[in-house]
Amino acid sequence: MTDTTPRTWLDAGGSARPHPVALQASAQALADGWADPRRLGAEGRRARAMLDASRAAVAEVVGARTEEVHLAPSHTAALHAAVAAVAAGRRRVGTRVVLAPVERAAVLHAVDHVGLERVLAPVGTTGATDPARFAALVRTDGVALAALQHANGEVGTLQPVDEVHAAARAVGVPLLVDAGASAGHVPLGDAWDVLALDPADWGGLPGAGVLVVRRGVRWRPTWPEDEDGWFPGGVPVPAAFAAAASLQAVEADRAAQDARRRELVEHLRREVVARVPDVEVVGDPDDRLPHVLTFSCLYVDGEALLTELDRAGFAVGSGSACTSGALEPSHVLAAMGVLTHGNVRVVLGREVDRDDVDRFLAVLPGAVARVRSTLGADGL
Amino acid sequence: MSADEAPAVVDARGLRCPLPVVRLAAAARDAAPGTLLQVWSTDPAAALDVPAWARMRGHRLVDVDARTGDDDAADEWRVTVRVGP
Numbered sequence: 001m002t003d004t005t006p007r008t009w010l011d012a013g014g015s016a017r018p019h020p021v022a023l024q025a026s027a028q029a030l031a032d033g034w035a036d037p038r039r040l041g042a043e044g045r046r047a048r049a050m051l052d053a054s055r056a057a058v059a060e061v062v063g064a065r066t067e068e069v070h071l072a073p074s075h076t077a078a079l080h081a082a083v084a085a086v087a088a089g090r091r092r093v094g095t096r097v098v099l100a101p102v103e104r105a106a107v108l109h110a111v112d113h114v115g116l117e118r119v120l121a122p123v124g125t126t127g128a129t130d131p132a133r134f135a136a137l138v139r140t141d142g143v144a145l146a147a148l149q150h151a152n153g154e155v156g157t158l159q160p161v162d163e164v165h166a167a168a169r170a171v172g173v174p175l176l177v178d179a180g181a182s183a184g185h186v187p188l189g190d191a192w193d194v195l196a197l198d199p200a201d202w203g204g205l206p207g208a209g210v211l212v213v214r215r216g217v218r219w220r221p222t223w224p225e226d227e228d229g230w231f232p233g234g235v236p237v238p239a240a241f242a243a244a245a246s247l248q249a250v251e252a253d254r255a256a257q258d259a260r261r262r263e264l265v266e267h268l269r270r271e272v273v274a275r276v277p278d279v280e281v282v283g284d285p286d287d288r289l290p291h292v293l294t295f296s297c298l299y300v301d302g303e304a305l306l307t308e309l310d311r312a313g314f315a316v317g318s319g320s321a322c323t324s325g326a327l328e329p330s331h332v333l334a335a336m337g338v339l340t341h342g343n344v345r346v347v348l349g350r351e352v353d354r355d356d357v358d359r360f361l362a363v364l365p366g367a368v369a370r371v372r373s374t375l376g377a378d379g380l
Numbered sequence: 381m382s383a384d385e386a387p388a389v390v391d392a393r394g395l396r397c398p399l400p401v402v403r404l405a406a407a408a409r410d411a412a413p414g415t416l417l418q419v420w421s422t423d424p425a426a427a428l429d430v431p432a433w434a435r436m437r438g439h440r441l442v443d444v445d446a447r448t449g450d451d452d453a454a455d456e457w458r459v460t461v462r463v464g465p
Contacts, residue, residue, distance in 0.1 A: 280436060298436060299402050320397075329397075329425045339432035340425050341398040375398065380405040 005313040008356045012201075012349035013153050013181060013292065013317060014075070018242075019203030019350070025245035026205055029238035037237060038227060047237050054244035058197070061251050062183075063190055064212050070230040071240045072209030075180050075198035076106040081223075081230055082176050082194050082211055083110035087144040089218035090174070094142025100129040100159070101335040102152050104178055108331075114222065116144065126284040127152045127336045131160040135167030146175045150188060153181030153201075154319050154332040154345060155283035156292030165191035174217050183210075184250040185289055186258070193217050199243030202250045203350065207239035250350070261348050262290040264357050268346060269293055275365045282338045291348040294319070296333070297368050299377035300342030308367035309344075314360050317345035342368075387418035387460055397425035401433050404461070408439060411463045416442065418460040430459040438464035 009017055033050040035043035055069040062069075072078035087097065097111045098119045111118050121134040129148065138146050146168045151158045161177055168175040177192035184202025188195070194217060197210040211230060213219065226232035250257070269281055278298035297305065302320025309316055319330030320343040329340035346360075372378060390407045392400035400421040407417055419430060427444050434441045442460040449455045 278436065280432075296432075298433060299398055299405065301396075301398060329428065334428050337428070337432065339436070340428050341401070375402050377398075377402045377405070380402065380409060 005311075008314050008352070008360065009349060010346045010352065010356075010360060011315045011317045012352075013345065013347035014198055014201050015206075016201055016203045016349045017351055018205055019246040019249055021249040022204050022242035022246035026238035026242040029241040033237040033241065037234065050237050050241045051235075054240045057244040057248055058210055058212070061247055062188055062195060062197070062212055064195075065215065068212050068215060070211045070213065071235045071243075072211050072231045073207060073233075073235050075196060075200070075209040077231065078196045078209035078211040079104065079106040079176075079178060079180075080110045080113075082196060082213075083107060083116070083145065083147070084114045084222045085219040085230070086174055086176065086194055086213075086217060087111075087114065087116050088220040088222050090144040091220075094144050096140075096142045097145045097147060098134065098137045098143055098173075099147040100134070100149070102127050102129075102154075102332045103147055103149055104153070104180065105331070107147050107149075107176070107178060111147075119143070123335050125282075125336050125338060126287075127155045127157040127282070127332060128159055128284060128287070129164075131163035131167070134160075134164050138164070138168050138173050139171055143171075143173050146173050148175065148177060149181070150177050150179040150192075151182040151186070151289050152283070152332060153289075153292070153347075154330060155294045155336070156181075156288040157284040158182075158186075158287045158289070161191040162189065165193075168193075181292070182289060184247060185254070185291060197247075199239070199246065202247060204243035204246045205239045207236050208243040209235075210243065257350055258290045261350075261352075264348055264352070264354060265291065265293045267354070268357055268361070271361045272364065275361065276368050279368075280339055282333070282336065292345070294343065294345045296339035297342035297344070298339065299375060299380055300368055300371050301375060302341060302343050304371045304374065305342060305344065305367060308370060309360075309363065312363045312367065314363065317347065319343045319345065342371075385416055387416035390417060390419040392426070393420050393422045393454075393456065395421070395423065397421075397423045397429055400426040401429050404430060405433065405437070408437075408461070408463050413463055413465040415463045416460060417463060418458055421457050421459070422454045424455070424457065426459060427457040430461065434461050434464075440464060 033047040037047035174193040180198035183197040195212040
């Protein structure tokens with residue numbers, strides 16, 4: 001028997017449904033740009049032209065020069081390379097990296113892997129770092145690099161990148177900004193020296209990442225030399241071309257999508273709290289991404305709740321320990337000091353509408369109640 | 381916590397979150413306001429989730445004691461709360 005339950009994708013963080021423009025662009029790139037872009041024949045030149053056009057399009061959106069834009073095979077690879085190479089370029093200054101504990105795992109792990117020292121700037125219960133305390137750490141000795149995400153993808157909170165960038169710039173410390181959760185959704189501004197974007201988050205295809213490095217930022221590869229200096233071996237042309245084309249497309253109607261999704265998220269926020277007892281919405285209620293809502297339900301096993309919701313046709317994310325395969329709960333929720341179990345992250349893609357949200361709200365209270373009942377938490 | 385005031389222990393060792401919090405909440409429901417309760421847990425999430433639970437439900441966090449396990453013994457957390465009104 002075929003399961004005919006309709007599916008609703010509410011887990012778009014870092015994995016949005018491909019934008020129609022991305023699908024068109026990748027088909028065109030497969031047809032015309034299949035050759036190795038390093039080859040000198042017309043086929044190779046066509047592929048090269050598609051990569052160059054992709055970089056130029058991204059450069060225009062983020063306010064950079066084309067030569068400052070580098071295409072990566074993934075967001076993770078872009079962050080790993082940025083941390084390792086920029087810190088290596090400032091080896092003489094020191095090996096300390098100032099960052100918030102809520103940075104993406106790829107940033108934290110890259111710092112550890114290349115033998116740098118984490119200097120952690122604390123975050124409050126919203127997940128935002130205190131810019132004054134971050135700035136004070138940036139001004140200490142031996143800081144090779146500072147890293148601050150543009151927004152936290154797990155809880156939606158925007159970070160004070162403007163203040164932190166001003167402080168870092170004043171002492172000549174380069175700031176890496178991970179905009180993987182915000183690019184394509186909110187304006188990125190210019191408070192960065194190195195910027196990483198995740199195309200899969202705005203509706204591009206998997207297999208592409210973007211790293212933008214301002215001219216003047218010193219860096220040294222910690223990997224073997226290659227024609228593609230930042231990302232040896234280059235990137236798949238269809239994924240890169242789709243990333244750039246879809247970024248232009250989402251930028252074109254970003255304001256309308258912002259207003260529409262912000263309204264849906266506010267509706268969700270009100271109704272989740274009204275319909276589910278003992279729930280805590282986390283993240284900054286105002287300074288936030290327009291399409292992310294995260295909440296934690298007391299006395300709920302996150303994995304069991306995800307299974308219940310999946311059975312009802314809804315895919316959501318979670319930062320609870322039991323959903324990650326690891327014993328440790330989300331380092332983001334832990335740093336914020338909020339409830340880590342029973343965690344649900346709803347990330348609305350551009351195709352999600354009011355009807356989807358209302359159907360989700362209709363099944364959520366029952367799903368939570370069933371999990372609580374299984375755990376013997378009735379009446380607590 | 382005065383020396384003569386021993387907390388009632390909720391032994392949730394070996395249980396995965398959220399069960400340590402569920403067991404502690406059940407004990408808190410049945411306890412008089414002001415009672416001192418201490419949950420023992422081998423799940424590190426309890427050290428984060430018990431304080432969050434206390435804040436959400438109006439109990440007071442007294443202490444979080446992390447004990448590193450030797451040899452075969454697992455790491456253990458002992459979190460103490462005072463039951464709210």
